[in-house]
Amino acid sequence: MKQSERGDAAQPATFGPGGPLKGRAAVPGDKSISHRALMFAAMAAGRSRIEGLSEGGDVRATAEALGAMGVGIARRLGGWDVDGVGAGALLQPARALDMGNSGTSTRLLMGLVATHPIAATFIGDESLCRRPMDRVIAPLSRLGADVAASAGGRLPLTLRGLSGAVATEFRLAVASAQVKSALLLAGLNASGTTRVIEPVPTRDHTERMLKAFGADIETGAMEDGERLVSLKGEAELTPRIVAVPADPSSAAFLIVAALIVPGSEIRLDGVGVNPTRIGLFETLRAMGADLTFENPRDLGGEPVADIIVRHSPLEAVDVPPEVVPAMIDEFPIFFVAAAFARGESRARGLAELRVKESDRIAAMARGLRAIGAKVEEAEDGLAIEGSGGDPLPGGATVASELDHRIAMSFAVAGLHCRQPLTVDDMTPVETSFPGFTATLRALAAA
Incomplete structure (x- = not known):
């Protein structure tokens, strides 16, 4: 049996035309949050108590790493209890x-470790080891x-943190919520005020949640559309x-499935x-x-x-x-x-998509062509001639490239192909949406 890069047996799955999708589905907790x-x-x-936490492999990696640095994390009564140690008190793993x-x-924990007097070695699977970390390494080195x-x-x-780090100002050349968040996490245990200037606003979960946890944090617009985030260390x-809302990035796959x-x-x-x-929803x-929103409300500082x-x-x-x-995370399903x-x-x-879990531009172009779509690939994006709503031919085996979003995207595409398609490995989906295949098939069988 074929092995994935993670050492698990690959799990190919076939997706083909069936009935319409009907009913209600549960979506995992937001991975970013x-x-x-x-x-x-x-x-x-x-x-602290966390309800609705994503239980995919990515979030488990975060929990296990924090546990290795002295944080108590345990599942109790359907939620998660976290016994925090306080800023500056992580232990040597x-x-x-x-x-x-x-x-x-990886990127966020590097920020956290950067201002602790410990050393941590970060490892990952082959896919993660291909992804560059320079955008985080350079500013954290400045600290x-x-x-x-x-x-x-x-x-x-291996990252060796610095005790007694002094906060500074960072101007991001490329908009990145991960880099911004890593710097703010580092700033929690630095003296002075960390200032992060991003060229355009990125997802603001870090800012919202830091404020909810009592941090002294401010945000504001600057000239030319830039955005300033200031955090007192x-x-x-x-x-x-x-309370963690359901993940819009995971919901996107079910939404597009229903649309097509x-x-x-x-x-x-x-x-x-x-x-x-x-x-994506606006697009x-x-x-x-x-596509309509009903019953809008606030859940722990986040709109749902x-x-x-x-x-x-x-x-x-x-x-x-x-x-x-x-x-940016939803382009494969778009x-x-x-x-x-x-x-x-x-x-x-979309050049950033070239250095995600896979080269998502190339992977989607190859897969879509294999199932009969007309695709023109550019260095930083794609042009796609649509079918006008007609089914695509399908009938191919598509490589997931060990990327959960590629795997789920082609699972959805298979639902409106004339011939079923096969995704070569669905195991990567466990990182973000455990039970995705079962959820998709339950909606189709409703």
Whole structure:
């Protein structure tokens, strides 16, 4: 049997045409918020409670790494209790921290370790070890952290933190919520005020949650669309109860599935609709999607809503550059929606997708061509001539490239192909959406 790079047996799965998707589905907790909830609870002195935490492999990697540095984390009564140690009190880990496939875990924990007097070695699977970490290494080195990385700024790497670090100002050349968050996590245990200037606003879960935990943090707009985040260091965070919304990035796959399969109508409850995360939803609406938010409300400082989506004829769209940061993780499934739209859709400015869990531009171009879509690949994006709503031929085996979003995207595409397609390995999906295949098939069988 074929083995994945993680050492697990590969799990191929076939997805083909069936009935419309109907009913209500549960979506895992937001992965981005889950990582942050664990880390901020770890930096609060005392016990925090987290409800709705994502239980995929990526978030487990964060929890296990924090546990190795002295943080008590235990599942109790359907939620998670975190016994935080307070900023500056992480312990020297006795072993390397295995990040699995999680770039978010790696970059954010590097920030956390950077201002602690400990050394941590970060390792990961082969896919993660191909991803460059220079965007985090360079600014953390300015704070005084000593980083010894593998060639190209990659894992495995060892980071030695600095006790008594002095806060500074960072101007990000490329908008990145992960880099911003790593610097703010480092700033929690630095003296003075850390200032991060980002060229355009990125997802703001870190800022919202730090404020909820009692940090002295301010945000504001600057000239030319830049955004300033200021955090007062040597913070004393207060334990709290955190409710994690359902993950909009995970919901996106079910939403597009309902949009492209005739006769579908589904409901997803309690999905996060933070304005910095709903670029895909806005883009789908611009394409003609029947996608509505009901019962909008606040959940622990994050806006959430119930999402109702019905099959819709989609029109091609050019994705505006200003929307790209708010849907950067959702482009693989957007490309699937575009493949079934009427006309040519274009998205550029996506060079970051080349260095995700896979080269997502190349992986999606190859897979879509294999199932009969017309695709033109550029260095920083794709142009896709849609089918006008007709099924694609299908009938191919598509490589997931050990990337959960690639695997789920082609699982969805297979639902509206004339011949079933096979995804060569669905095991990567466990990093973010355990039970995805069962959820998709339950909706199709409803």
